[in-house]
Amino acid sequence: MKIVTKTMxxxxxxxxFPIIGLIIFFIMFVVLLYFxxxxxxxxxxxxxxxxxxxxxxxxxxxxES
Numbered sequence: 001m002k003i004v005t006k007t008m009x010x011x012x013x014x015x016x017f018p019i020i021g022l023i024i025f026f027i028m029f030v031v032l033l034y035f036x037x038x039x040x041x042x043x044x045x046x047x048x049x050x051x052x053x054x055x056x057x058x059x060x061x062x063x064e065s
Contacts, residue, residue, distance in 0.1 A: 008014050039047075
């Protein structure tokens with residue numbers, strides 16, 4: 001671990017990378033929550049049947065209706 005620590009200390013402005021990573025994670029999490037909150041009941045029902053559906057029949061039935 002000392003090798004990694006000493007190598008990272010030599011890089012200028014390395015302390016900003018964890019902050020940038022946290023910001024990217026937080027933005028993606030908020031965007032995901034937004035899209036999940038906008039799902040309709042029919043979409044949630046369709047997505048809940050996907051793991052059980054081997055041929056994709058449930059998605060075709062919902063689009064035909």
